[in-house]
Amino acid sequence: MSLLLTNIGELTTHTEEHGTLHDAAVVIEDGRIAWIGHADRAPAADTADDLDGRAVLPGWVDSHTHLVSMGDRAEEFIDRMAGRPYEAGGIMRTVEATRAATDDDLRARARWLREEAYRGGTTTIEAKTGYGLDVETEQRLARISAEHAEVITYLGAHVVPAGVDRRAYIDLVTGPMLATVAPYATYIDVFCEQGAFDVEESREILEAGRAAGLGVKLHGNQLGESGGVQLAVEMGATSVDHCNHLSPKDVDALAGAETVATLLPACDLSTREPFPPARELVDAGATIAIASNCNPGSSFTTSMGFCVATAVLQQRLTFEEALWAATVGGATALGLDGSAGRISEGGRADLQALDAPSAKHLAYRPGVPLTHKVWSRGNPV
Numbered sequence: 001m002s003l004l005l006t007n008i009g010e011l012t013t014h015t016e017e018h019g020t021l022h023d024a025a026v027v028i029e030d031g032r033i034a035w036i037g038h039a040d041r042a043p044a045a046d047t048a049d050d051l052d053g054r055a056v057l058p059g060w061v062d063s064h065t066h067l068v069s070m071g072d073r074a075e076e077f078i079d080r081m082a083g084r085p086y087e088a089g090g091i092m093r094t095v096e097a098t099r100a101a102t103d104d105d106l107r108a109r110a111r112w113l114r115e116e117a118y119r120g121g122t123t124t125i126e127a128k129t130g131y132g133l134d135v136e137t138e139q140r141l142a143r144i145s146a147e148h149a150e151v152i153t154y155l156g157a158h159v160v161p162a163g164v165d166r167r168a169y170i171d172l173v174t175g176p177m178l179a180t181v182a183p184y185a186t187y188i189d190v191f192c193e194q195g196a197f198d199v200e201e202s203r204e205i206l207e208a209g210r211a212a213g214l215g216v217k218l219h220g221n222q223l224g225e226s227g228g229v230q231l232a233v234e235m236g237a238t239s240v241d242h243c244n245h246l247s248p249k250d251v252d253a254l255a256g257a258e259t260v261a262t263l264l265p266a267c268d269l270s271t272r273e274p275f276p277p278a279r280e281l282v283d284a285g286a287t288i289a290i291a292s293n294c295n296p297g298s299s300f301t302t303s304m305g306f307c308v309a310t311a312v313l314q315q316r317l318t319f320e321e322a323l324w325a326a327t328v329g330g331a332t333a334l335g336l337d338g339s340a341g342r343i344s345e346g347g348r349a350d351l352q353a354l355d356a357p358s359a360k361h362l363a364y365r366p367g368v369p370l371t372h373k374v375w376s377r378g379n380p381v
Contacts, residue, residue, distance in 0.1 A: 002029040003378070004045035009053035009357045011036070013343040014328050026056065028349040031378040036345055054372055055359045057323070059123025059350035060304035061330030061341045064241050064262055064291035066155075067127035068110045068145045071097030073297045077270065086223075086271035090297050091131070091159050097296075098131040103140060110148040113294060117302040118381045121371045123350035124331070124340040126291075128189060130155030135177045142184035151334045153217060154181045157190040157197055157205045170201060174208035182212045186335070187238065189217040192228035199227040206235055215335065221245045222273065233257040239289065239333040243276040244268065251277065255284035260333040262289040263325070265310035267299035278315040289329035290322060309366035319363050349378035 004027050011024035018036050025042035027035035035043055071094045080086055098106070110127075117125055127149035132138040138156050145152045156173040160166050178188070188209025192202040196219075206216050215238050220228020222242035229250040232240035240254075241262035254261050261281055268275050281288055290307050293299040301307075304326050311322040331341030339348055353372045354361065361370060374381050 001047065002027055002034060002045040004042055004048040005051055005056065005351075005353075006039050006042055006048055007050045007052055008039070008056045008353075009051075010055040010359065011343070012055070012057040012323065012359055014058060014324065015342055015344045017344075024056075026343065026351070028375065028378045031349055033343060033345050033347050033349050036343065051353050051372075053357055055354045055356055055361070056343075056351055057354070057359045058327045058341050058343050059352050059374060059376065060121050060326050061124040061334065061336070062117065062122045062292050062294070062302070062304055063126050063151075063239065063289050063330035063333040064264060064293050065125055065127055065149075065302075066130060066293070066295035067113055067125065067149055068106050068129075068141045069094050069098050069131040069296055070101040070105060070109055071296045073300075076297065077300075080270070080272065086273065086298060092162060094131045094296050095133050095161070098141070099134070099137050103144060106140065106144050107147065110144060113302055114148045117294075117304075118374055118376065119371060120303050120305060121352035121374055122302065122304050123352070123374065123376045124334070124336065125149045126151040126153060126334055128153040128155040129181060130158035130189070132156075133158065133161045135172070135180055138177050139180040142181045146184045151187070151336070152185045153187040153189045154178065154185040154209065154214065155189040155191070156181065157202070159191065159196050170205065174205055178208060178212055182214060185214055187217045188212075188214040189219060191219040192231060193219065193223050193226045195223070199231050202228065202231055203235070206237075217241065221250065225250070229253060232259050238335055241291070241293075242267070243281075244273045246277055246281075251280055251284050251286065254281060254286040258287070260287045260289050260329060262291050262333050263311065263315070264291055264293040264299060265307045265315065266301045266303070267293040269310065270300075271298050275315050278311060278317050282317065282321055287329060287332060288325045289333040290325040291330060291333075305362050305370065306367065309363045312363040313366065319360050322363070323359060349375055351375045
């Protein structure tokens with residue numbers, strides 16, 4: 001069955017061939033984009049959907065989430081808004097709730113968040129482990145994440161659990177825990193930060209993951225100049241995420257590397273950390289992504305539209321830059337550029353239509369739910 005989406009007011013493709021089209025149409029067939037062009041030249045299809053001048057753009061690619069986790073840290077959030085600083089130790093509250101949850105509890109939470117993300121236009125999502133911190137729970141998180149996300153990242157090295165010997169825990173993360181999670185995962189990640197893991201510990205953990213066949217990612221430079229960015233570039237990491245505290249040397253390193261700097265605007269608002277220097281990164285030539293960092297403690301949102309609007313309003317990105325970062329940038333950060341983040345002939349039919357004539361309304365009307373319809377692999381969701 002083929003579907004013609006016609007009377008598209010503005011079509012953002014992120015391709016060199018088509019760019020941004022007006023009065024456009026798209027044909028979807030077998031989950032793929034079969035044709036793109038002006039509406040008056042559209043071929044026939046089995047069914048048609050008249051979008052009445054609405055904007056269509058690629059589905060969001062949310063390249064940093066903690067989708068499978070439990071707990072409610074609203075009180076911690078309120079305290080933080082009243083002036084208490086964010087600390088990595090709060091992670092253990094979520095760990096306790098996650099360990100206590102059944103598989104059915106975890107599935108229900110993940111399903112709720114995934115469906116919420118779909119409704120907001122997110123068609124590709126990454127999910128990290130990291131709220132288990134023991135072999136059994138980390139394996140459960142990876143297994144259940146694989147039911148709800150396109151990309152799984154192993155984050156056993158989130159923090160060292162209280163009362164556990166540091167050396168023994170690193171050996172666990174790089175040994176039995178890695179072995180049981182690796183079959184589900186594409187990447188290994190580490191929180192390279194004060195209160196978590198230092199540069200040498202992070203390198204050891206990432207090298208173990210690489211030896212097990214996983215790609216490399218880092219949480220880096222969120223709370224200070226932790227050395228995570230430099231390590232990410234040194235190791236050829238696919239991405240380094242957070243990047244709040246960057247020296248000129250860090251910016252230059254990212255500009256000269258293929259490592260994507262993933263920015264997490266909703267997290268920065270929630271933790272009241274300074275925003276990363278997004279404008280400087282783009283001007284220097286670095287590749288950036290925008291993601292939600294959905295988790296119960298520091299960024300409990302699935303709204304990529306909100307993250308894009310925040311990046312424009314607070315981080316001095318142009319709308320086009322922010323839109324690209326939340327689609328193509330996110331796909332690049334997951335090693336999926338070419339299969340997500342663009343609307344291209346032969347590519348996967350992951351699209352969203354807005355109740356607006358232009359995608360620019362996402363920043364122009366911040367906080368307004370503009371998603372009209374979403375298609376994932378050609379199917380309405």
